[in-house]
Amino acid sequence: MTSRSGRAALTRRAFLRSAAFTALAVPAASGLAACTSGYDDAPDPLRPLWLQAEGHAKAAKALAAGSPELGDVAERVAAIRTAHAEALRAEVRRLNRPVPEGEKAPAFGTDGGQFWQWLAESRDAALALVGDLPRYRAGLVGAVAAGCAAAMELNPAGGAEEQAPGTATVKQLEDDTVPALQTALRAEHAAVWVYSLVRAFLDEDYESAITRGERAHLDRRDRCERVLSAAGRTPQPSEPAYVLDEQVTDPASAVRAVATAESDAASAWHGVLERTDDEVVRALAVHCLIGAATRGVHWRADAGIDPVVPPLPGRQTTAD
Numbered sequence: 001m002t003s004r005s006g007r008a009a010l011t012r013r014a015f016l017r018s019a020a021f022t023a024l025a026v027p028a029a030s031g032l033a034a035c036t037s038g039y040d041d042a043p044d045p046l047r048p049l050w051l052q053a054e055g056h057a058k059a060a061k062a063l064a065a066g067s068p069e070l071g072d073v074a075e076r077v078a079a080i081r082t083a084h085a086e087a088l089r090a091e092v093r094r095l096n097r098p099v100p101e102g103e104k105a106p107a108f109g110t111d112g113g114q115f116w117q118w119l120a121e122s123r124d125a126a127l128a129l130v131g132d133l134p135r136y137r138a139g140l141v142g143a144v145a146a147g148c149a150a151a152m153e154l155n156p157a158g159g160a161e162e163q164a165p166g167t168a169t170v171k172q173l174e175d176d177t178v179p180a181l182q183t184a185l186r187a188e189h190a191a192v193w194v195y196s197l198v199r200a201f202l203d204e205d206y207e208s209a210i211t212r213g214e215r216a217h218l219d220r221r222d223r224c225e226r227v228l229s230a231a232g233r234t235p236q237p238s239e240p241a242y243v244l245d246e247q248v249t250d251p252a253s254a255v256r257a258v259a260t261a262e263s264d265a266a267s268a269w270h271g272v273l274e275r276t277d278d279e280v281v282r283a284l285a286v287h288c289l290i291g292a293a294t295r296g297v298h299w300r301a302d303a304g305i306d307p308v309v310p311p312l313p314g315r316q317t318t319a320d
Helices: 012-037 047-066 071-095 112-130 135-154 177-198 204-230 251-273 279-303
Strands: none
Touching (some): 135 251, 177 204, 177 251, 251 279
């Protein structure tokens, strides 16, 4: 059939086909717009951390090969920073943001005098980002900061002095933050109990480390309780005793118990980082994570646990 104009008339079947195609095309176009409109084309803030870790790893490997004084330590640090670079690279590539124009990867020399300063700078660069990142990324970057801080404990001259968390508190907590904080509080209660327990099995050479560790966990316990109480939540009390994976019967098992307690505390505070958007709570969590990671280094070394420094403390859930 044709129309009066001489063009083919629009049959009923052709009309229905056209309408169906239009109906399908509109949602598809809308879906495409929805996918593209949410894309963040800003440079990825984790990219500099990734490139920095990659540069440090290369320089540390060179130092390990060429410096008799730093050989073994540099090799350990190279492994830690390689793990950081791999984890950060995977996350950067997951979001696939644009590469900054004219970007150049940082280069680091093989001056052993700058070796420990690299780690301090990396720790501070990671800490500066933790407050503003999405939860998963806050956990990752917090673990990188803790790994750098823990690696500094390998310095024969001694690691960096542990920084105390801030004193600010909050009036409200997100619902999923509360269980994470209660878990961290349980880990702090348990750590205090473990430090008290092992004193009976370890000689006076350990007394200073026991005292420092016990005081640190008492401080973290009290801070965690204050945060929960200020937000109108009831902090969980300590238990009379805690069941350990391994019974403490001698010095060796006592050292392993402390190493495990510090690892458990690191995991618990890392869990808080991934379950809060509050900057005050994040600041507390990352400092407690770093504290547990740095204290754990020497206990792990004495216990013969490898690696002595977990590259991403808190993301590994066991002491061994």
